[in-house]
């Protein structure tokens with residue numbers, strides 16, 4: 001059987017991610033618990049992360065260590081992402097969604113989202129899968145109106 005691995009495949013344990021970032025395992029756990037990244041959970045609740053998750057966490061570390069932000073500040077920046085533009089545009093469902101009206105955090109970390117997203121698998125969503133670069137956060141926040149950002153979601157890279 002052929003398994004396709006791509007940058008979204010959960011291949012890294014939490015220890016490997018912590019080593020890559022140069023932080024304690026508990027710090028990675030904290031970032032995940034605060035909704036900055038979505039870990040894949042196995043049936044036994046073990047966390048696994050993809051290369052994309054690692055890239056998101058590198059961005060988080062850069063915002064903390066180079067830009068002086070804290071977790072709350074990072075969440076507020078991520079709350080500015082206009083996720084509705086990736087989910088068919090602004091409609092009444094989105095207008096009633098707390099992600100649209102409040103500054104809680106990235107949409108994937110918010111409970112009680114609108115009907116469109118209620119049962120969605122956020123790890124599969126273009127909003128979560130968007131390539132992130134701390135140097136281009138404005139591109140992320142301005143959404144697909146700029147530079148065709150939807151094209152920034154990768155397709156599978158290799159097969160094993």
Ligand code: SF4
Pocket residue numbers: 083084087107108113116117120121122125126127128
């Ligand atoms: S599916 Fe999840 S990540 Fe996508 S827009 Fe909805 S809440 Fe956000």
